[in-house]
Amino acid sequence: MASLLCPTPSALQHNPRSFCFSPLKLTSPTNLCIFTNRFKYNRLRCNVFFENVQEDFLENALHLDQFPVLRYGFWQFQRVSGELSEMQKWGFLVFAGLTWIYLTSRPGILLGAIDTYLLAPLQLGLDSLSGKRNLNTSDFVIGQKLGEGNFGIVYSGAIVPKNVAAENKVQNRRRRNATELDERVKEKVILKKVKTGIQGGKECGDFEEWFNYRLSRAAPESCAEFLGSFVANETSSQFTKGGKWLVWKFEGDRNLADYMKDRNFPLNLESVMFGRVLQGVDSVKRDALIIKQIMRQIITSLKKIHNTGIVHRDIKPANLVVTKRGQIKLIDFGAATDLRIGKNYVPKLSLLDPDYCPPELYVLPEETPSPPPEPIAAFLSPILWQLNSPDLFDMYSAGIVLMQMAIPTLRSTSGLKNFNSELKTVGHDLNKWREYTRLRPDFTILDLDLGRGWDLATKLISQRGFLRRGRISAAAALTHPYFLLGGDQAVAVLSKFSLNRK
């Protein structure tokens, strides 16, 4: 009788709210029955919720209708999960959520695996088909030497089109460099000759090649475009048979260090960055806007490479090429390390430029052992990253670049050396340095807008604090008030629409 009076779960579905949330005393059989049915109804709702979550996930997030195999797998999962209790289902959801968070947290095991096992072979296949991996000495002419590092010599050069290459082969005794070739030689490139006679030279060249291919997939717009590598098949001009060469697209005539040597810096970059001269803005503000735009680009690129697990370890103005369109591109990944898989990480090895290197000297604590095999290193990498925040290594160097751009007296080699030695004396505390310094720096640019630039600088240039944090990451720096509502971005965006821009 009581059960006849009592609403059934399906009846409850028509008016569930009033029933489900009304207070209930379990004193009468009717109330007991209502309670039982409420329980059943809530369980029903729970099941419906699970099914909805699963279906939404299926239809919206994964678009499984396009992937029959996944759809079948998910159907199997639904069948099995139908036999699980609510507790088990929740347990499963929590476990799946935590696994997802672990796999996608920095440096990204999941994306790294996709890159290694899918995208890299795909890139290799496509490059081989298109001939990009079949470069050779006859494809290039070498121009002037641009620089020499510990492990390589850098030259400008040009690509020789195939028809000219054949002709050039016949005449190559007379044609020695790019300038001697006619206008048929179109595309300018940068070539790096890997030093072979030096210990570690070959390995460094191989690492640089690996990092360039990796970043050409993961952060192409942040780095100079990598065209590939080749081993010279003959001895001619600068080529020695068997020598390894790396090739990049020529991104621009000058790097940031070249621009900073000019007394007119940063105004010499104004039309490059913004496509025009900023009229009606006073000169200090123009300087500040240009510097902010450069810093924004550097930090955005750092964020991208850090997200893949790569730390550059040699951020400095000479390794930042400025393109014709005002983009700042990272170059020289010879010292970079990928801490997702431990690539190019050797404990206690410091390859760095002392002028830009943070006080801790090493990207990971000295006691960190050599990396295990790559899959194991990858599996452990989120823990390593959380405990050590290795990306903050590059952030210190970015802070020094900011100081040099904003304070003219720090741009010279001697000014930078004095700044670093003063910094060391005050324990790398920028606020203390400001009180202590004898260099009479001009803080005008950093003190604009209530000192936002100065505040960012103090957060970049500091000792590593508790849990090796205490310095701001690239992602956090981009949300710092210095960059928020930055007029530089508005001007840069507007310049993209400018008809005058070349």
Ligand SMILES: Nc1ncnc2c1ncn2[C@@H]1O[C@H](COP(=O)(O)OP(=O)(O)OP(=O)(O)O)[C@@H](O)[C@H]1O
């Ligand atoms: N893709 C590029 N486009 C334009 N210029 C480039 C490019 N790559 C390198 N350069 C120029 O060549 C110079 C030397 O390059 P890079 O830093 O890679 O060589 P390096 O041998 O490692 O030198 P160092 O160790 O002294 O930095 C750079 O400072 C830059 O001016």
